[in-house]
Amino acid sequence: MKSLTRKEELIMLSILHLKKNAYLVAIVDHLSQTTGKKVSLTSVHLPLNRLEKKGLIESEFGEATAVRGGRRKKIYAITKLGFEALEEHKRITDFLWKNYLKYSSPKD
Amino acid sequence: MIRRNRPLKILEFFLKNVIPYEDQENLAGDFEEMYDRISGKSRKAVALLWYAFQIIKLIPSYFKNYTYWRLAMIKNYLITALRNIRRHKVYSFINIAGLAIGISCSLLVILYVQYEMSFDSFHQKADRIYRIVRKQPGLKFGGKEFAAQTPGPLAQTLRQEYPEVIQATKIGLYYTELLITHENQSFYEKGISADENFFEVFSFQLLKGNPETALAEPSTIVLTERLAEKYFGTEDPLGKTIKIEEDRDVKVTGIVKQIPKNSHLQFDYIMSLISLKLAQGDNNYLVLWDAPNNFQTYIELHKDADHKELEKKLPAFARRYVGDLERNQKRQMESYHLQQLRNIHLDSNVNDAISVNSNKSNIYVFSIIAFAILLIACINYMNLTTARASKRSKEIGIRKVVGALRKQLIKQFLFESFILTVAAFSLAVLIVMFILPLFNSFIDRDITINILNNSNIILGFIALLLFTGISSGLYPSLVISSFQPTRILRGAYNPFSKKTGLKNSLVVIQFCISILLVVGTIVVIKQLNYIRNRELGFNREQILVLYVRDNAMLQKYPLIKNAFLQNPTIIGVTKSNDLPITRGSTGQVLIEGKNAAPEFEFKPYIVYVDHDFINVFGIDLISGRNFSREFANESQDSVIINETTAKMLGWKEPIGKLCGTWPAENGKVIGVIKDFHFHSLYNRIEPLILTCTPQMGRYISVKIDSVNYKMTIDFIKKTFREFGSTRPLEYIFLDDVFNNMYKAEQKLGAAFNCFSGLALFIACLGLFGLISYTTEIRTKEIGIRKVLGASPSKIIFLLSRECTLNILIANVIQNFC
Numbered sequence: 001m002k003s004l005t006r007k008e009e010l011i012m013l014s015i016l017h018l019k020k021n022a023y024l025v026a027i028v029d030h031l032s033q034t035t036g037k038k039v040s041l042t043s044v045h046l047p048l049n050r051l052e053k054k055g056l057i058e059s060e061f062g063e064a065t066a067v068r069g070g071r072r073k074k075i076y077a078i079t080k081l082g083f084e085a086l087e088e089h090k091r092i093t094d095f096l097w098k099n100y101l102k103y104s105s106p107k108d
Numbered sequence: 109m110i111r112r113n114r115p116l117k118i119l120e121f122f123l124k125n126v127i128p129y130e131d132q133e134n135l136a137g138d139f140e141e142m143y144d145r146i147s148g149k150s151r152k153a154v155a156l157l158w159y160a161f162q163i164i165k166l167i168p169s170y171f172k173n174y175t176y177w178r179l180a181m182i183k184n185y186l187i188t189a190l191r192n193i194r195r196h197k198v199y200s201f202i203n204i205a206g207l208a209i210g211i212s213c214s215l216l217v218i219l220y221v222q223y224e225m226s227f228d229s230f231h232q233k234a235d236r237i238y239r240i241v242r243k244q245p246g247l248k249f250g251g252k253e254f255a256a257q258t259p260g261p262l263a264q265t266l267r268q269e270y271p272e273v274i275q276a277t278k279i280g281l282y283y284t285e286l287l288i289t290h291e292n293q294s295f296y297e298k299g300i301s302a303d304e305n306f307f308e309v310f311s312f313q314l315l316k317g318n319p320e321t322a323l324a325e326p327s328t329i330v331l332t333e334r335l336a337e338k339y340f341g342t343e344d345p346l347g348k349t350i351k352i353e354e355d356r357d358v359k360v361t362g363i364v365k366q367i368p369k370n371s372h373l374q375f376d377y378i379m380s381l382i383s384l385k386l387a388q389g390d391n392n393y394l395v396l397w398d399a400p401n402n403f404q405t406y407i408e409l410h411k412d413a414d415h416k417e418l419e420k421k422l423p424a425f426a427r428r429y430v431g432d433l434e435r436n437q438k439r440q441m442e443s444y445h446l447q448q449l450r451n452i453h454l455d456s457n458v459n460d461a462i463s464v465n466s467n468k469s470n471i472y473v474f475s476i477i478a479f480a481i482l483l484i485a486c487i488n489y490m491n492l493t494t495a496r497a498s499k500r501s502k503e504i505g506i507r508k509v510v511g512a513l514r515k516q517l518i519k520q521f522l523f524e525s526f527i528l529t530v531a532a533f534s535l536a537v538l539i540v541m542f543i544l545p546l547f548n549s550f551i552d553r554d555i556t557i558n559i560l561n562n563s564n565i566i567l568g569f570i571a572l573l574l575f576t577g578i579s580s581g582l583y584p585s586l587v588i589s590s591f592q593p594t595r596i597l598r599g600a601y602n603p604f605s606k607k608t609g610l611k612n613s614l615v616v617i618q619f620c621i622s623i624l625l626v627v628g629t630i631v632v633i634k635q636l637n638y639i640r641n642r643e644l645g646f647n648r649e650q651i652l653v654l655y656v657r658d659n660a661m662l663q664k665y666p667l668i669k670n671a672f673l674q675n676p677t678i679i680g681v682t683k684s685n686d687l688p689i690t691r692g693s694t695g696q697v698l699i700e701g702k703n704a705a706p707e708f709e710f711k712p713y714i715v716y717v718d719h720d721f722i723n724v725f726g727i728d729l730i731s732g733r734n735f736s737r738e739f740a741n742e743s744q745d746s747v748i749i750n751e752t753t754a755k756m757l758g759w760k761e762p763i764g765k766l767c768g769t770w771p772a773e774n775g776k777v778i779g780v781i782k783d784f785h786f787h788s789l790y791n792r793i794e795p796l797i798l799t800c801t802p803q804m805g806r807y808i809s810v811k812i813d814s815v816n817y818k819m820t821i822d823f824i825k826k827t828f829r830e831f832g833s834t835r836p837l838e839y840i841f842l843d844d845v846f847n848n849m850y851k852a853e854q855k856l857g858a859a860f861n862c863f864s865g866l867a868l869f870i871a872c873l874g875l876f877g878l879i880s881y882t883t884e885i886r887t888k889e890i891g892i893r894k895v896l897g898a899s900p901s902k903i904i905f906l907l908s909r910e911c912t913l914n915i916l917i918a919n920v921i922q923n924f925c
Contacts, residue, residue: 023134023138024134024135024138025138025141025142028142041138041139041142041162042162042165042166045131045135045138049131061133061134064137065141067140067141067144068137068138068140068141069114069120069136069137069140071133071134071136071137071140072133072134072137073134073137073138074131074133074134
């Protein structure tokens, strides 16, 4: 299994957080709020497409709103494969972080 | 309702187009939501900028996507197209062969046109070089008003008087044919004579010798590579002497590179024009305005000079230099005009002795014919493809069901026609390469197919490819893509069973074109036959013409004539300065009671003949008598005129009237001959005067009464040698002279023959394809008819009815044209 990038990890976690409202603009909003940085649409859209191609997330069309010019939203959700990838990712990250804590423990 | 901001419609449109199809809806929505939010927070311009920037950011990925899918589709189209070509070999062959023939005709014509337009453009200063032509009002010599012959001093005078004329050179109509002798070799060669500025104006490349001095001295000559090799082999000819006309030594001062065939000046040597001074002394034709206009003048203008400005100054110039002469001779004012060097070949229509020019109508005719043939081939493709579309209707149905847009189907079928066109094009290039040497020898050019250094030809080829591909593929693709998938897939539906109108009318057009070409061929052939069989008014058969340059031999003419007449196969001998069918020359005449009138302008053609001219050429004498040896003073006293002269002068009884011309300045008309064609049949018969001057003229015409020409020619050669001639004998049959005059027509006839044959072939090929296809789909119908008792002849009638009808209609339309 291919490892996730930082961006992909953040996006997948945002999708989990947003649940049924996980569409592009919402994900971008969520990311920029949590990181405190400006996030552009395209920088999220491309990883989303990539993840979908890999089968880690799936999408379906949601409801349309007036503010979108009557266009439907594309709602993303994590697949089973996606969860596995996230868990794998978390396992590796946790393991590495554990070591990190060991080495950078308070200076005596 | 919530008031919300929407981006500009036009931007929205752009955005929609750059987003990949599958993401279109949601992404456009996302962008609009963002836009709305930004425009809520800050000014509208910022939001708009943001929106536009998003579009720009999407463009690279758009192109990536675009090419990816495009390539995928093209691969699929290619596979289907190739499969179709392979599966239906006969139809593919008909299409490709027809297109290949059509394209190769067009390719040849493109090469030909390009070559004809390239005449003289190899000169570096071609754009600035002009030829001076002289207009002779009222004097239409051989049907043309302009002449390229100008007076000798013109070139230098123009250069001195007008600063914009940087350089000028003249080419003399002297030494145009010379007997060149070196060691044991002796041949007649054709060339020109030119002054020392020749190589400065023209860019003929001197391989050896100094271009500035090569033609500056009398008795010097510049040879072409070919002649140098012919006479000197591997030796260096520079500085060596050769003998001309058996009596003069001239020094070789230069070797010029072989003259390209797309030069209007063609020569094998250039004699220095100043050599004329040796023959004529200081007061020669080079410095006299009042002399035969035997020079062609070329000037080179300054880069910034306007040739029209210069042309405006020329009438005054002409008045200054030749005005007096013209008043004295009671001639109308001549005028000078400029003619661009590059236009000489196609656009000159002047009298001159040096170049043989073509004209634009040839180019138009061949372009139109090639286009017509290509059109026939394209129609073949259109008809066959649309007719056979039902075979592919399932494929199209499936494609549509799977989601192909009409646009995509059109693209697919255009692509297919392009594949066929490219195949045909490659085949055509091969055909052209194969046929080009033949074509070259036919039209006497050296066209090559090196497209690399000629952007015009490349453009022409590309245009041809596009035109053929689109014109043959567009209609089928439009029709095929309009199928209704539901009706196709339900089965047993032939979308073309009823739409035969257009197909039939296209076939009619094809045959109209073919028949038109055949009619053209018949016209040309009839014309040729007419020319061949036309009574010219004199006898041109079994007459051998000798051209004698050797003055010593001419003086012995009476003796030679007697010797000839000893031979039983020779029944007549005459000498003249012109043949009845060469162009001849005009002169001034003194006419009884007419010359006082100032507006009287009458310039008949004058031929200097001996007593037997009328007998040998079998010209009918209407009234009066022939020149006779019984009268001692015949050459001073008598002239013979033709009917046209009498008619133009209004003479009912011409015999005895005064009609004076040199040498019979006070000559009286002693006879009237029947009009005969002494020009090309395209010109009307002009007035003609014969004078009895046996001392003039270099043509000896011998009437032979024998089947065995060879023996008689051998006898003539032997007799000449016995009288002391050392030169090769120059002879030609009058019939050949005549046929050479109509070479252009003969070639046109052959070309028409060839083209109309090709057109018919392609059209029939197409018809064959159509009929065999309709027969194929009507197999069941025919089977049933046969079972029910139809006879084979009925079935043949049934199948051929439609196409016969089409051809009949084409014929009828032709008849009305």
